[in-house]
Amino acid sequence: MDKEAVKKRIEELRALLHYHNYRYYVLDQPEISDAEYDRMLRELISLEQQYPEFITPDSPSQRVGGEVAKEFREVAHLKPMYSLDNAFGPEDLKEFDRRVRSLLPGQEVEYEVELKIDGLAISLVYENGVLVRGATRGNGTTGEDITANVKTIKAIPLKLRNPIPLLEVRGEAYMPKESFARLNEQREERGEPLFANPRNAAAGSLRQLDPKVTAERDLSAFMYAIGEVQGYEPKTQAELMEWLSELGFKVNPYREVFNNIDDVINYCQSWHEKRFSLPYVIDGLVIKVNSLAQQEALGFTAKSPRWAIAYKFPAEIAETRLKDIIVR
Numbered sequence: 001m002d003k004e005a006v007k008k009r010i011e012e013l014r015a016l017l018h019y020h021n022y023r024y025y026v027l028d029q030p031e032i033s034d035a036e037y038d039r040m041l042r043e044l045i046s047l048e049q050q051y052p053e054f055i056t057p058d059s060p061s062q063r064v065g066g067e068v069a070k071e072f073r074e075v076a077h078l079k080p081m082y083s084l085d086n087a088f089g090p091e092d093l094k095e096f097d098r099r100v101r102s103l104l105p106g107q108e109v110e111y112e113v114e115l116k117i118d119g120l121a122i123s124l125v126y127e128n129g130v131l132v133r134g135a136t137r138g139n140g141t142t143g144e145d146i147t148a149n150v151k152t153i154k155a156i157p158l159k160l161r162n163p164i165p166l167l168e169v170r171g172e173a174y175m176p177k178e179s180f181a182r183l184n185e186q187r188e189e190r191g192e193p194l195f196a197n198p199r200n201a202a203a204g205s206l207r208q209l210d211p212k213v214t215a216e217r218d219l220s221a222f223m224y225a226i227g228e229v230q231g232y233e234p235k236t237q238a239e240l241m242e243w244l245s246e247l248g249f250k251v252n253p254y255r256e257v258f259n260n261i262d263d264v265i266n267y268c269q270s271w272h273e274k275r276f277s278l279p280y281v282i283d284g285l286v287i288k289v290n291s292l293a294q295q296e297a298l299g300f301t302a303k304s305p306r307w308a309i310a311y312k313f314p315a316e317i318a319e320t321r322l323k324d325i326i327v328r
């Protein structure tokens with residue numbers, strides 16, 4: 001092939017690999033076999049090795065970086081990443097609703113409710129649709145630069161399906177329950193210390209100085225908020241989630257909009273048992289005022305938004321304690 005033809009083939013392979021990565025890791029609906037995907041990736045890597053001048057940072061071949069970092073650089077978030085106040089039961093949710101409505105007198109209020117993924121909060125920055133930076137939440141103002149590690153997470157697009165000038169998107173990196181069980185089995189066989197839970201395993205896997213180790217840990221990520229953005233003005237949280245999904249991000253499918261807190265409470269309580277059948281761990285649900293204009297009006301306290309709250313499940317009564325109580 002002449003140089004032009006190679007350039008064309010490389011671009012064709014990149015588009016195909018981005019698309020099939022999206023189908024498999026974001027939509028969970030693969031269209032081709034792993035073998036076919038790997039064949040295309042091997043062809044791309046060999047063409048890029050022959051013509052390194054054609055390599056771009058968003059090429060699928062660039063997911064697993066080469067060098068091992070010495071330490072993590074500290075980076076400043078373009079906008080602060082807040083934590084959430086907690087609600088431990090229906091009464092707390094009713095109190096939250098009263099407070100929100102008292103601050104929005106005479107206004108209709110809708111709540112958008114999402115599952116609360118129990119992982120590690122991350123921030124991703126895309127410039128002209130290309131992933132340029134990944135960071136941990138850290139203290140909310142600055143985090144650790146883990147760009148090389150987030151690039152190994154296949155659910156995280158290296159390139160958006162339609163580019164916009166600037167986007168800082170936030171989400172939760174997590175380790176599926178299956179991957180967690182397999183990882184601990186491996187560590188047990190090697191006599192290594194086990195991870196206590198998938199959240200610790202995800203955090204430990206992302207804060208690795210060697211991206212090759214992160215790449216083996218089968219991490220995924222659900223995105224759920226934006227920080228800085230240029231080129232898009234969503235009206236509601238529900239619309240924002242749809243838009244993130246169209247851009248190519250993995251967005252959790254279990255989300256509902258309600259116009260009263262009693263329906264929110266019923267929905268939260270319906271997940272007490274259902275959550276155990278999910279392939280990932282959730283530690284509650286997140287309730288957000290749906291209108292972004294109302295979120296703006298409500299603002300933030302020093303550490304968390306007035307327009308969102310986390311509903312936490314009641315602590316699980318361990319089987320033994322329950323039996324013990326009954327026996328007594």
Ligand SMILES: NC(=O)c1c(N)nc(OC2CCCC2)nc1O[C@@H]1CCC[C@@H]1O
Binds near residue numbers: 117118286305308
């Ligand atoms: N863990 C989650 O699934 C989750 C979510 N679904 N939605 C949000 O919304 C943010 C937006 C503004 C404040 C909270 N945050 C989440 O987790 C964060 C990470 C750090 C504090 C919260 O747990």
